[in-house]
Amino acid sequence: MIRHLYVHIPFCARICPYCAFYKDLLDRSQTQRFCEAVLCELDERTGVFGVVPETIYFGGGTPTALSTSQLEFLLGSFHQRLDLSALEEWTIEANPGSVSARKAALLCKLGVNRISLGVQSWDNTLLKILGREHNAAQAEQSFHILREAGCLNINVDLMFGLPGQTVQQWQKTLEKTISLRPDHISAYCLTYEEDTEFFLRQARGELKADPDYDADFFEVGMSILEEAGYEHYEISNYARPGFSSVHNRAYWSGEDYLGVGPSAFSTVGMRRWQNLTDYRAYADRILLGQSPIAATENLTVELKRAERIALSLRTRDGISAMELQRFARETDEFAALGLLRESNGRFELTHKGKFLADSVAEAFV
Numbered sequence: 001m002i003r004h005l006y007v008h009i010p011f012c013a014r015i016c017p018y019c020a021f022y023k024d025l026l027d028r029s030q031t032q033r034f035c036e037a038v039l040c041e042l043d044e045r046t047g048v049f050g051v052v053p054e055t056i057y058f059g060g061g062t063p064t065a066l067s068t069s070q071l072e073f074l075l076g077s078f079h080q081r082l083d084l085s086a087l088e089e090w091t092i093e094a095n096p097g098s099v100s101a102r103k104a105a106l107l108c109k110l111g112v113n114r115i116s117l118g119v120q121s122w123d124n125t126l127l128k129i130l131g132r133e134h135n136a137a138q139a140e141q142s143f144h145i146l147r148e149a150g151c152l153n154i155n156v157d158l159m160f161g162l163p164g165q166t167v168q169q170w171q172k173t174l175e176k177t178i179s180l181r182p183d184h185i186s187a188y189c190l191t192y193e194e195d196t197e198f199f200l201r202q203a204r205g206e207l208k209a210d211p212d213y214d215a216d217f218f219e220v221g222m223s224i225l226e227e228a229g230y231e232h233y234e235i236s237n238y239a240r241p242g243f244s245s246v247h248n249r250a251y252w253s254g255e256d257y258l259g260v261g262p263s264a265f266s267t268v269g270m271r272r273w274q275n276l277t278d279y280r281a282y283a284d285r286i287l288l289g290q291s292p293i294a295a296t297e298n299l300t301v302e303l304k305r306a307e308r309i310a311l312s313l314r315t316r317d318g319i320s321a322m323e324l325q326r327f328a329r330e331t332d333e334f335a336a337l338g339l340l341r342e343s344n345g346r347f348e349l350t351h352k353g354k355f356l357a358d359s360v361a362e363a364f365v
């Protein structure tokens with residue numbers, strides 16, 4: 001039985017130069033056909049696996065780049081096709097430029113109960129550098145529109161370590177965010193991913209990454225958000241008590257999930273597969289009754305265990321000491337270095353360890 005569903009909507013009104021997700025410029029002549037292909041894939045998958053979702057996550061791209069009537073068609077069709085009686089959390093990612101009062105009201109009416117808003121910064125100069133479509137005033141307006149529409153669970157996505165960003169600017173962005181009282185805050189460090197414009201600009205020396213500075217941003221973020229009452233429940237995620245993301249927690253703990261849409265991954269049992277990325281080719285295949293799967297991998301117990309350790313270590317709950325039993329030498333070393341501590345039969349990263357989460361996790365592969 002599949003309990004977690006991810007749907008990838010690849011359209012964006014503008015392409016941000018740092019973005020490594022699969023996305024494409026919004027083409028209104030393609031979106032309806034795309035929605036039909038997604039529903040076709042959903043039918044196909046639900047016929048094979050039992051799907052009674054506890055969480056649904058629409059990510060992208062920008063799901064709210066779809067028009068209000070397309071969202072009504074797509075989400076309404078999910079209601080018709082799926083048993084939603086166990087649904088706890090339905091998240092949709094939104095960008096400030098694509099939120100209207102009508103769209104927000106429709107999403108709430110159709111059962112979306114969590115919106116993740118891509119604000120990234122409240123500084124207009126930095127938003128320009130990031131190539132974002134919106135400015136700070138639009139982001140604030142969108143936040144209020146969502147609240148007024150009745151959305152009780154809003155995540156604000158932020159980024160730090162941006163070109164030219166100072167710690168003071170980051171501090172202001174955090175304070176501004178807190179003043180709006182979102183229920184959840186994600187704070188990611190900018191990374192220069194291959195195949196992005198930022199990567200090329202960094203290679204040419206036009207943009208510089210400074211990992212030492214990134215640690216300062218991380219530290220400031222952690223202290224300001226915790227002080228404001230947000231629980232730091234995963235390296236990049238903070239939530240008011242009771243508002244941690246159910247979907248993400250399921251993913252981090254290694255539960256099965258089904259991904260629908262171009263580029264989406266699925267993991268069911270010992271099998272993982274990824275759909276084709278190009279959304280036109282994806283829709284062509286599906287609508288011709290062919291499989292959209294581009295690659296399949298058979299997982300091993302070892303690989304699943306390594307992934308579970310890496311993901312769990314990033315969370316506040318950490319990992320059970322049993323799982324790390326055969327890594328006694330590594331755990332002792334990390335404990336001696338003050339990066340890992342054991343408490344109540346579980347290992348978790350210390351404050352210092354959180355800065356080096358990825359390196360610690362690598363030792364357990």
Ligand code: SF4
Pocket residue numbers: 011012014015016019020021023060061062095118
């Ligand atoms: S809006 Fe989001 S998904 Fe689209 S290009 Fe920008 S960062 Fe990538």
